[in-house]
Amino acid sequence: MKKCASCTKDLPEAALHCVFCGAKQPPAPAVQPGLAKTAFGYSNEMMEQLKNQVPPSSGPGPYQPPAPQPARHPPSSPPYGGGLAPSTNANAATMFVQGGPPQQQPARHPPSQPPPQQQNPAAYMQTAVSPPQHAYNPQPQYPQPVPQPMAPPMNNMPGMGVQGPQNPYNAQPIAPAPYLGAARMHNANAPIEPWKDALPLVMIVWGIATLVAFAIPLSIHPLAFNWDMIIHGEGVQKLPMLVIAALGLLGVVLGAIPMAVMPRGILAALLGLSSVLVPLLAIGAMPPWQLLVPLVGVALLIPGQLVRNEYVESTLSRVLVTIGVVAVLTPLVVPDHGEIPLVSLLKAVLNGHIDAGTVTALATIVFVVVNLLVWLPGPATAGGKVFAWIWILAPFIATAITLAANASHIGDMVKQSPAALVAWVPMTTAAAFIGYGLATVFGKQLE
Secondary structure, rough: EEEEOOOOEEEOOOEEEOOOOOOOOOOOOOOOOOOOOOOOOHHHHHHHHHHHOOOOOOOOOOOOOOOOOOOOOOOOOOOOOOOOOOHHHOOOOEEOOOOOOOOOOOOOOOOOOOOOOOOHHHHHHOOOOOOOOOOOOOOOOOOOOOOOOOOOOHHOOOOOOOOOOHHHHOOOOOOOOOOOOOOHHHHOOOOOOOOOOOHHHHHHHHHHHHHHHHHOEEEEOOEEHHHHHHHOOOOHHHHHHHHHHHHHHHHHHHHHOOEEEOHHHHHHHHHHOOOOOOOHHHHOOOOHHHHHHHHHHHHHHHHHHHHHHOOOOOOHHHHHHHHHHHHHHHHHHHHHOOOOHHHHHHHHHHOOOOOOHHHHHHHHHHHHHHHHHOHHHHHHHHHHHHHHHHHHOOOHHHHHHHHHHOOHHHHHHHHHHHHHHHHHHHHHHHHHHHHHHHHHHHHHHHH
């Protein structure tokens, strides 16, 4: 051991720099190879003595190294470990490296600085440390279980199989559903724009059907068409045919052009209502209330049933259908000329006076009452779409019943007036436009 040239701490003889203050140490004087010491202060002669004192191993027991000799310390420094060298692998036998470190080229220094002295080759030592010897244990050793990471819950696992991830424990959690907004939180199951495609399709199909019906001749002998009434008619006589032509043409145009759902629904409803109201207002002869009130009821029944079919929990659709049912049945329960029509109808049936008109009236009453099935709880649709289309096709059903009652004269009717067979088309088109248009407007408020 030697003292540091700067801080006077104890350092090994071969140390070139102080490990405490970092000061450079003067080179150690050359010593004979036999007297060289290791980094722990033991000479080669002492190492040879320690090797000779090691007894040979006589059994499977653990190897016990000999007790180390007390280290020599200067009087000014306390011994390590209470005067004994630490019993670690650092006390194992050392082996001197022959030849020393590789020769290095001397560095070039300015003339004012003397070249540094060569390092002591004896300072480069390597310690051959034997691997640790374990004690013999006759009892078998069982492998200890290795803790595994907890598997994530199955609802957060991604797809399995070949397409699944190689490491499911690092799978990202499922992203939450996007925020629907305050307007949709109260009814998250409500459909969004259910008639976005149906409304333009209805307008185009029935618009074309109306134009075809408009082009069919009114009579064969003499040949006459609807536009002849527009050309040769006087005043308001032109208006009914103009309304039919505008209904078909505007229906095709408004259904084909790109447009938002809400404006298209409003225009469809206005087009259908105007085709009914404009001729009545232009002529100036309003129909009796017994006919006008049921028309209002039908105009409410069709959109009410369509809305009920899509928005099964809607109260608005049930109210609309109920008002429509009451409006259609009102003429039958209000006294007319001192008699109630419904009572007179029942008396005729009980007395055996049954004809096509009586059967049609009874079937109509039953069908109107059955519409009250809209009050059934959801998620059942209560046949809303079916009932709506029955009301839309009511003019066709009435025409079919009339033709069936006069089946023997159908040929003469076709020869005389082919347009009579398709007279129901404009009325059905108007009903479809009103129903789907108002249903779109009402449904938009329920989203």
